[in-house]
Amino acid sequence: MAGHSKWANIKHRKERQDAKKGKIFTKWIRELTVAARQGGGDPGSNPRLRLALDKALGANMTRDTIDRAVARGVGASDGDDVEELGYEGYGPGGVAIMVETMTDNRNRTAAAVRHAFTKCGGNLGTDGSVAYLFDRKGQISFAADVDEDSLIEAAMEADADDVVTNDDGSIDVFTSFSGFYAVRNALEAAGFKASDAEIVMLPTTSAVLDLETAEKVLKLIDMLEDLDDVQNVYSNAEIPDDVMEQLG
Known part of the structure; x- marks a missing residue:
């Protein structure tokens, strides 16, 4: 697991x-x-x-x-309505990218996202063009000092999908989208305090990048993340450790 x-x-x-x-x-x-x-x-x-x-x-x-x-x-305050909008596209090297936004002006947001893709050598696609390459999952993260065996056992009992131990010793518990809150609550009740918990888009396939392509893709991701209306950016980029070290 x-x-x-x-x-x-x-x-x-x-x-x-x-x-x-x-x-x-x-x-x-x-x-x-x-x-x-x-x-x-x-x-x-x-x-x-x-x-x-x-x-x-x-x-x-x-x-x-x-x-x-x-x-x-809940409507107790005046203000423009904020809506959730998603954008999909391809970056340099054919990397699939999903962008989640919250905005009170969809025209402004669409133009800004499109500009970022175009400027960085990518292409903004239509709905569904890359979404099929991602699964919406729950991700519950724990610091490296957690008892790994006990956490894995508790996660299995709570019907988590997977438990991943990272190189730094931290642990991520992955859940189905629908089961996220139930698993989070079960682990909390079992005495495990998460360092982070969120709904994420996990890629089902990966695009391994060399240094030159990684620099271009990360430039696009940075530009998207800097946009005021952008909440999250996900990609299927896989950057090898040696390339990441060169990037700094």
């Missing part, structure tokens, strides 16, 4: 990028608003809102800011 994560190097690089950019608050304010609009303002009965709340608090967002975002979602 346990294995090696080919995507860990890209994930860890993305975490560094996220920390460097000032997008975290904007990202979680939008997620809080949309989650509250779709499922109500009570995190006890709205798992998506609870997850967003945990993320916002983890980013040191004030309770005041959180409450305003939730109030906007």
Whole structure:
């Protein structure tokens, strides 16, 4: 059940990028608003809102800011509607890329995403053009000091799909999309405190990149992630460790 994560190097690089950019608050304010609009303002009965709340608090967002975002979602505050939109396309080297956005102006967002693809040697595709290359999964992450055997046993009992041990000793538990919250709650009840938990798009196939192509693909991903309306960017790029070391 346990294995090696080919995507860990890209994930860890993305975490560094996220920390460097000032997008975290904007990202979680939008997620809080949309989650509250779709499922109500009570995190006890709205798992998506609870997850967003945990993320916002983890980013040191004030309770005041959180409450305003939730109030906007349930209609207690004026403001333009925010909608979720997805974009798909191919980057350099034929890398498949999925872009998740939240926006109050779909024309602005579409133009910005298209510009990024074009400028970096990619092509924005139509709906479904690359989505079939990804599966929507739950990913629950644990620090390296967790008891691996006990966690694997608890994950299996909770009907997790897979458990992956990364090179740094950290562990990712993967779940079905529908089973994410149940597995997360079961592991929490068993005494395992996650360092992170989120819904992700995992590629079913990979495109192994050389240094030149990796530089181009990462430039495109960085440009997309820098857009204000972009929440998440996923790709099926696999960057070998030696290439990642050269990238720095």
